[in-house]
Amino acid sequence: MMNRREFCKKTMIAVGGLVLPLAAFEVFDPSTLRAEKEGRGKTRWAFLVDTRKCVGCGFCVKACKVENEVPYDANVTRTWVERYVTTTDGKTYIDSPKGGRDGFTTMKIDQNLEGMHEIKAEEISRAFFVPKLCNQCDNPPCVQVCPVGATYQTEDGVVLVDRTWCIGCGYCIMGCPYSVRFFHPVYHVAEKCNFCYHRISKGMKTACVDACPFEARRIGNLKDPDDPVTKIIMTERVNVLKEEFGTKPQVFYLGLSKEVK
Amino acid sequence: MKNHVLRPVFVVIAVVVGIVFTRTLLVPGDFGVYERGYMYGWHRKSNEEEWKTVRVKYKTSKACPECHEDKYNAIKDSPHAMISCENCHGPSYDHPKDPLGLSIDRRRDLCVRCHSYLPYKTSGRGDIPGINPETHYPQAECVMCHIPHNPKPMNQKPEVKS
Amino acid sequence: MVHGEAWTLKEFFVYPNEYIYWSIQIVMYPFMTGLVAGAFVLSSLYHVFGVKQLKDIARFSLVFSLALLPVAMMPLLLHLQQPQRGINVMMTPHFTSAIAAFGIVFTTYGMIVASEIWFVYRRFIVESVLELRAKDGRSPVESLRLLVYSVISMGAMDISEAALHKDERAVGILAGIGIPVACFLHGYAGFIFGSVKANALWMTPLMPVIFICSAVVSGIALCIATYIVTMEIRKLIFAWRSKNDPDLPSTEELKSAEIHVVTMTAKYLVMFMILAITLEMLDLIFRGYTAVKSWDIVRKVIYEKDFTKIFILQYGLGNVVPFILLLMPRLTIRRALLATLLVLMGVFMMRWNVVIGGQAFSASFAGFMEYKLPLWPDSLETFKEGLMGALTVIVTPFVLFYLVTRILPVFGVKDSH
Secondary structure, eight states: OOOHHHHHHHHHHHHHHHHHHHHGGGTTOHHHHOOOSSOOSSOOEEEEEETTTOOOOOHHHHHHHHHTTOOTTSSOOSSEEEEEEEETTSOEEEEOGGGGTTOOOSSOEEOBTTOEEOOOGGGEEEEEEEEEOOOOOSSOHHHHTOSSSOEEEOTTSOEEEOTTTOOOOOHHHHHOTTOOOEEOTTTOSEEOOOSOHHHHTTTOOOHHHHHOTTOOEEEEETTOTTOHHHHHHHHSOOBOSOGGGOOOOOEEEESOOTTOO | OOOGGGHHHHHHHHHHHHHHHHHHHHSOTTEEEOTTHHHHOEEETHHHHHHHTSOOOOOOSTTHHHHOHHHHHHHTTSGGGGSOHHHHHOOOTBTTTBSSSOOOOOOHHHHHHHHBOOOOTTSGGGGSOOBOTTTSOTTSOGGGTOOTTSOOGGGSOHHHHO | OOTTGGGEEEEEOOOTTOOOOSOHHHHHHHHHHHHHHHHHHHHHHHHTTOOGGGHHHHHHHHHHHHHHHHHHHHHHHHHOSSGGGTTHHHHSOOTTSGGGHHHHHHHHHHHHHHHHHHHHHHHHHHHHHHHHHHOSSOOHHHHHHHHHHHHHHTTOOOOSHHHHHHHHHHHHHHHHHHHHHHHHHHHHHHHHHHTOTTOTTTOOTTHHHHHHHHHHHHHHHHHHHHHHHHHHHHHHHHHHHTTTOTTSOOHHHHHHHHHHHHHHHHHHHHHHHHHHHHHHHHHHHHHHHHOOTTHHHHHIIIIIITHIIIIIIIIIIIIIHHHHHHHSSSOOHHHHHHHHHHHHHHHHHHHHHHHTGGGSBOTTSSEEEEEOOOOSOSSHHHHHTSHHHHHHHHHHHHHHHHHHHHHSOSSSOOOOO
């Protein structure tokens, strides 16, 4: 004879037993887990920056902010331009006021709390500009550390953020060695450069590439051997940023100097 | 089942079933492991399409000469031909439908981005003709004297030359 | 305003998107989980290893660990930009992230603590139910109590000798499982930081171990401190009541029991402190000796920018002074209280120096960031990630502890164990 309590218990066990295998192990389904690392697609986006050509006009930063709806006056940006000035005594001064959005119009170097540092023309031994953006790494540490699967890499190599799923913990921001991520001031979720995914997927170039008058920025497809950018990456002496982190960045630099951080 | 020791276990099972049930309700159907595997490709697939549908603001200079042939001819042989129209005229969105006309940024700030002289011989900046914005007619707008579509010194506006 | 801008001061070159994104609440998070884990380990010392001297403080710290449990989650919810989506961690966990384990580990741990408390208190719960049932003309409060006790008894009314023996065994097993889970709960909080390769100060495999040791230290210290305070209050109450009721324990009896418990527990505190300091020193020496690329900037942070916070507050006042206070002969209650409070401050500073210190320099190694703790909130953000938010997190466990002890008193109970 089964009393009510036992009936309840048995029902609970039965329901639990039925539901568990159906849903709980979905995550661990081996067939979906066994997704190959090398994508089969025909595209792998990569970027080429020629630091010798950059003049620090900042049109790329301006265009990026408008194109990707990052509030214009907010002190965060998907792409930015850094200025490096090395003096004859071997010191290096770096700045990127407003991410270089308004260009570099003065000789003074912005040292934040330390104020502006003036360097005389005759003291300069080396000076140049370095545009920065997301490296769309082959081993993106930001994606690895996302606890909920809100950021991910597409088959063509671009790292995107799902604005409806991001919990805003900031772990990806901490995990990026290049500090390209930030919290979007309007949506309050992680935000980053995505190579203007809405443009490149339509056959266009990124907003920053189109805005650059000097062809210091170029985007290409690594899987297309005839792509001019791919040809340069394959044949010329290119470098990447912070290789020691093992992130395999896919933004390649021409004319990179040792002091570039 | 007379062993009371197992009672907390039932609570535990109930909690687990509750979580699993909530999961089936809350998680979108297309959430799963995609091309880049569980480590890099664990996401909601439809989000990729959402990113692709973001509105394009900068439409490039490709379509400009169709209507503005005169402007195109004016600039095409000048060093400023390398600058995208939208850098000074603003993003075109769906111009000429929306907005009908584009604004023109005539501020000095725009010109000094390149033409504020910086003695950086090791970068392209050092080769661009430049001025010191603090001493070079600080009150005036550059376009009062210079023609942006054809900026060579001999092309300065006639009233300036005199 | 951009998140982080309100409290970040930049010096020299810092990347445009760099701010102190992990602020006071992320300092509170490992501090609070550390207290939970530490309190639980302390109670397990009695339940598993049979350290009889700790019997009195064992039940106390177990209940305290339950009160602290929801509070370990609070700083995270206050920190998240989208707290309403926090549940996503359980919905679509991405286990390559250290944070993804949080939901599962935390739930498991919570259930272990709750079950253990259930077994420890089962006899008390059942007796309360029987007593209240037998009573005629229950007041509304008593009816409510009866309802609560009936629900948490889960219908297990058997308090025969055999049943109680089973409870005792269950407590032993749960406490046994609980120790590794508690260590995991906190060790993985250390892993969250230790595995961030982008951060030169955080990335070390020692981080989880250092976190566990300092967790146990802070947990024990908090239990001793709270125990002392609670006992002092009890003494006052008894002194006032014993005027009418001579049967109650006298102040002297309570005092001798108290100092005995405190001395015993303090020994374990010192033991874990030695372990924690050894590991932290090893980490520091190793960094200086290997002097990799990041050492230049890390050294400036440790020896210049954060010198007071690290060497005066954390190591000096938080480690050396309490160490001396606890090891000097003839430990007194007052000295123990001072020492444990200093230890708590020291562990808090250690969390601060790890979390904030790790963000005190730019990833470019060419500049510094300083955290200016928002004192008076002028927006929800500066409340959540400011002094007021932190104080809310600190006060909550004591409020919860008070509420829990209304139902499950920690003193003068005949337990199953």
